[in-house]
Structures are given as structure tokens and as C-alpha cells.
Amino acid sequence: MHSSNSDRTVEDDDRQPATRRIRRLALQLNPPPARLDSRFAGVLEMISCAARAKLSVSTGRLSHYMRGKHRDIQERVFEYFNSRPDLQTPVEISKDDHRELCMRQLLGLVWEAGIRPFRYVVEEPGKYFAIAEAVGSVDMSLGIKMGVQFSLWGGSVLNLGTKKHRDKYYEGIDNMDYPGCFAMTELHHGSNVQGLQTVATFDPLTDEFIIDTPNDGAIKWWIGNAAVHGKFATVFAKLMLPTHDTKGTSDMGVHAFIVPIRDLTTHQTLPGIEIHDCGHKVGLNGVDNGALRFCSVRIPRDNLLNRFGDVSKDGKYTSSLPSINKRFAAMLGELVGGRVGLAYSSVGVLKIAVTIAIRYSLLRQQFGPPRQPEISILDYQSQQHKLMPMLASTYAFHFATLALVEKYSEMKKSHDDQVVGDVHALSAGLKAYVTSYTAKSLSTCRESCGGHGYAAVNRFGSLRNDHDIFQTFEGDNTVLLQQYRTSRLLQGVTVRLRKHSKNLGNFGAWNRCLNHLLTLAESHIESVILAKFIEAVENCADQSTRAALKLVCDLYALDRIWNDIGTYRNVDYVAPNKAKAIHKLTEYLCFQVRNIARELVDALDLPDHVTRAPIGMQSTAEAYSQYTQYVGF
Numbered sequence: 001m002h003s004s005n006s007d008r009t010v011e012d013d014d015r016q017p018a019t020r021r022i023r024r025l026a027l028q029l030n031p032p033p034a035r036l037d038s039r040f041a042g043v044l045e046m047i048s049c050a051a052r053a054k055l056s057v058s059t060g061r062l063s064h065y066m067r068g069k070h071r072d073i074q075e076r077v078f079e080y081f082n083s084r085p086d087l088q089t090p091v092e093i094s095k096d097d098h099r100e101l102c103m104r105q106l107l108g109l110v111w112e113a114g115i116r117p118f119r120y121v122v123e124e125p126g127k128y129f130a131i132a133e134a135v136g137s138v139d140m141s142l143g144i145k146m147g148v149q150f151s152l153w154g155g156s157v158l159n160l161g162t163k164k165h166r167d168k169y170y171e172g173i174d175n176m177d178y179p180g181c182f183a184m185t186e187l188h189h190g191s192n193v194q195g196l197q198t199v200a201t202f203d204p205l206t207d208e209f210i211i212d213t214p215n216d217g218a219i220k221w222w223i224g225n226a227a228v229h230g231k232f233a234t235v236f237a238k239l240m241l242p243t244h245d246t247k248g249t250s251d252m253g254v255h256a257f258i259v260p261i262r263d264l265t266t267h268q269t270l271p272g273i274e275i276h277d278c279g280h281k282v283g284l285n286g287v288d289n290g291a292l293r294f295c296s297v298r299i300p301r302d303n304l305l306n307r308f309g310d311v312s313k314d315g316k317y318t319s320s321l322p323s324i325n326k327r328f329a330a331m332l333g334e335l336v337g338g339r340v341g342l343a344y345s346s347v348g349v350l351k352i353a354v355t356i357a358i359r360y361s362l363l364r365q366q367f368g369p370p371r372q373p374e375i376s377i378l379d380y381q382s383q384q385h386k387l388m389p390m391l392a393s394t395y396a397f398h399f400a401t402l403a404l405v406e407k408y409s410e411m412k413k414s415h416d417d418q419v420v421g422d423v424h425a426l427s428a429g430l431k432a433y434v435t436s437y438t439a440k441s442l443s444t445c446r447e448s449c450g451g452h453g454y455a456a457v458n459r460f461g462s463l464r465n466d467h468d469i470f471q472t473f474e475g476d477n478t479v480l481l482q483q484y485r486t487s488r489l490l491q492g493v494t495v496r497l498r499k500h501s502k503n504l505g506n507f508g509a510w511n512r513c514l515n516h517l518l519t520l521a522e523s524h525i526e527s528v529i530l531a532k533f534i535e536a537v538e539n540c541a542d543q544s545t546r547a548a549l550k551l552v553c554d555l556y557a558l559d560r561i562w563n564d565i566g567t568y569r570n571v572d573y574v575a576p577n578k579a580k581a582i583h584k585l586t587e588y589l590c591f592q593v594r595n596i597a598r599e600l601v602d603a604l605d606l607p608d609h610v611t612r613a614p615i616g617m618q619s620t621a622e623a624y625s626q627y628t629q630y631v632g633f
Helices: 005-014 017-029 038-048 059-067 071-082 095-112 125-138 140-160 163-174 324-333 337-363 381-414 417-448 450-454 460-471 487-512 514-539 543-563 565-570 576-595 597-602 620-630
Strands: 180-183 199-203 208-212 220-223 232-242 249-260 273-277 290-294 297-300
Touching: 059 543, 059 597, 071 095, 071 125, 095 140, 125 140, 125 337, 125 381, 140 163, 140 180, 140 232, 140 249, 140 337, 140 460, 180 220, 180 290, 199 249, 208 232, 208 249, 220 232, 232 290, 249 297, 249 324, 337 381, 337 417, 337 450, 337 460, 337 597, 337 620, 381 417, 381 514, 381 543, 381 576, 381 597, 417 450, 417 460, 417 514, 450 460, 514 543, 543 565, 543 576, 543 597, 565 576, 576 597
Parallel strands: 180 232, 199 232
Antiparallel strands: 199 208, 208 297, 220 290, 232 249, 273 290
């Protein structure tokens, strides 16, 4: 039996590599409709009713809803640095030049732009974090240096000290006359703060504390502002009081002390203090990290930050808190703002990367059907699957971290124990989850932009390198995710802990179940993020904006389910055919979100001079014009 001429033509065509490629591309662009069972068909119908045609989204209204309360002060930051090209960080800059530029940027922000972040650290934390996000988009090193000065050094004085400390140091910290450091981390101790070895021994004869570094492992390490600019340091050390027994001293636990490290006039290092430069880092080279060693450095008794514990002139210790552990918990609880700020700032980094990658993917055209124009690379299903769930996560994290900032602001006003506990757990989880996600996403964004993503001028390299340490700052992410202990995971880990504790003890059982505990923590955080996103959707009054946010929220939820489909399968929540339906539904939502991707990205409200990447410009002509000018054409 012979085939017809037309059949032979199709068969011959299919043998050609180019034809097969075009057919595959066509399938990606127009995937066949999924065959869903009745349950998921109903879900699909509900989700797609508003999205069957492209949603009508007002970028202005969506942007207004996203902005929050403090966009005005962010605009002042953007306008100031846009008006000062000399303060914009060039692509190629040495470590030393970057440090000096970063200091000039911070001084310019305070002295010239008239923006005083320190004034908002306690009274209006939401405004402080909004400034930090905007400043970090100018240069992440500047954002971290600002955080060291005002949130860590300044925040320790405000939160751990008393009125005498605020009266003495507030103005100098606020106006940058007193640049300072936060000296907690040691060479041998980072996350385990209670294991710090630096000692502060009280001398009742002189009414002074003597600060000592007893061994090399106790050298304060990675201390921001220490290598070049800092004049003071908040030093965390074990408070040792003299006793009349055979021990000679009594360890009262870790406390914080203000220690001058350089002369206010000459800037020379003070006697008994050694300062060394930690050198060139993977990123954040605008921050002058240094190492500090103390050799019998004497400071007045008043330099003890004594909110939670004090020492009298005759060496008597008093505290409203009855134990070392309670005092330690209270002290760290007051420093939780650093975690809140890192979670919030990490979302800001993710917004920049997603904006650049999606704008490029909308502008960049490659291949297409035969004898037709090339198409946007964002029209390829594979590119959509990389970037659309990431865009949905960006929105989800935005609302979750806004809620965290509001909760933190409530904590600073009320000092309610329940709110303090909630903020501690939530900030630990969100900081760990969001920074890990952003770190992975930066690499995905770079890859999504092909060779152009590898150009330093397009920022992915510097964003990735600068952000990487966010996973370690303010507590290693693996450690933080355990400051949780939803249904099946909790039951399972409880059974395992009980089983292993009989033979291994509590620590051994905990270590044996660590991966299970981390999965439990991530599951909890994902549920919190989704709840905050749903709340934001429901609170949106504008109908078209709410419909767009609902679509993005649906994609976030289904993508999270699909990424952990194994867990749902293992506990028989989802049968195999349902899992396939979820995958098809996720594909469908990716396609629908792609249809409004430009509006969603523009609503993040990052102007070109903020993203500063030629391939992230809003128009093709501008993008390629800036890019070719950069290389000298």
C-alpha cells in the first residue's frame, strides 16, 4: 500500500531537524489543553474564568496598592542618588575606592539629602526598613553599612542601653559623628552567641571593666565598619565579677559594652586595641569588615549597656530577670530587627532581579514559526516556568514581609511577650526562607538572560555576590529554621524524636531528625506566606487589581504544592492522576500570568535608574542603546 504524495511530504518534513524543532516550539507556545478529572476541571474553571482573556490591569492602581505607607521617603532616596551621578557605584571599582564611596554615599544621604534613618529605628521601624530597601537598591554595600551604623551599633545603644546612653550617643550616631560597629561574632563563634569567649572583668578599685581577648578564637571577626571608619564598637562579652571564693570570678553571662576603638579627633587606633582588615570578600566590598583584638582595654562602668542587668560601684549585680538564660533571651529579642530588615531587604533584591530578567525576556526575541517574525523568549513555556512562579513568589514575599514589619512595629510599641515571641519565630523563618529563595533565584535570573546576563553591567553577578551572605547574616539559615517545631510532618517528627531520644538523648535525637525539622519549618513558613498573600488579595478594594493578585496568588500556591508533590503523594493527599492535573494547572497559570507580566513587573515600581541594567530597561531601543554605549560603540 502506497502513501499519498501529501503523506510523504509530511513524513519527509518530520525527518528534517529544523521542522521537528519548529513543531516542538509550536507545542511549547500552544500546549494542548490538559485532560483533567472532574474535581480539578472545576478548580480550573473557577481560576480561569477571569483569566480566559487577558486581564485588564491598571499598573498605576496595582502599584499604589503595593507601595505601602512610606513610598514618599523612598522616592527622596531615588531622586537624591539620581541627581548625584558621582555617588553611583561604577561597575568596576577597587575595594578601597568602594569603601570610601560607600561612606560618602551614607554621609550624603544624611547630610545633603537630609534623610535621618536613625530617627525611625525604634519609633517608626516601617519607615526605617523602607529607607533601607531603597538604599540597598542603590548599592547593597550602602544598605549594609547603613544597617551597621543605625540598626546594629545605634540600635544596640537604644535597645540595650538606658537614658544615660541615649543622652550621650544619640546625636553623634544620628549625624554620623560617631560611626560605630557591632562586635558580636568571633573567629570561633558565630551563631552560638552564648559561647562567646571575649571577657569583661569588673575592677571595683577603678570602677572600670577590663575587656580582654583571651585567645585567637575570641578575636572579633567580620565586624562591619571596623577596618576603616568605626570609632566605637558595641562589644559582646562575658561579664565577670570578682568573688571571694576559690574561683575568683563569677560569670554573669554575655552582656554588651560600648568600647571606643579610635580617637575621635585623630582617628588613630586606641591603646590596647588591634584592628586588622578582613580583606577582599565575595561581595559587599563597600563594607569595611575588620577583626578586633582587645588587650586589657579599660572602659568606665557606665559603658555597660545596662537595660537588662547592671553592676554597682561595689561590684553587686542586679537584674529584673532572674537567670542568665532569661537575660540572654531578652537581649537577643531586642536585636531581632536585624532579621526583619534582612528579610525585607532580600525581597527588594529579588524585585530588582525579577524586573531585569522579565523585562529582558519580554524584549528579547529568538526563533518563531516559519516565515514569521521572531517571538519574545517569554512566550516559551520553559522561560515562563523559570520566571512566572518567581514573580508570584516576589509578590507573596512582599506582602509577607510587610506584615512582618507591621508586627515588629507593634512589638516595639507594646512590648507584649506574645508578640515578641511571634516576631522572633516569624522573623527567623522568613529571613531564612526568603534569603535562600532569593539566592537561588538570582542564578536562575542570570541563566534566563543568556550571555547578556553574564555581563557585569547587567548586575546579576554583583547582586548574587552581595546578597549571598544574607543567608548567614543574623543567624545561619539552617539554625534559624529550627526556631519552629503542618499536620502530618509534625506528627511524624514527634514520633521520630521520641523514638531516637531513648537511645541517643535529646541532642542526638534532634540531630538525627534535623532534615525532618527543617522540612517542617519550611512548610510552616510557606503556609504563613500564603495566608498573608490571601489576606492581601481579600483586602484589595479595586476589582481588576484584586483579580490580578488572585491569579498570581493561585500560581504561588500551586507552584509550592507542585514543588513538594512528593510529600503529598507519600501521605496519600494527592493520587497520581491528581498530581498530573496540578502540574497542568500550574502550566496554565504560568501562561496566564505571562500575559500580564509587564504590568506586574512595572507595578513593582523600580524605575530604570534603580535597576541600572541595560537589559532591564523598559524599551528595546533604550536597552540596546545603553548596552552598546557601555562597551564603547
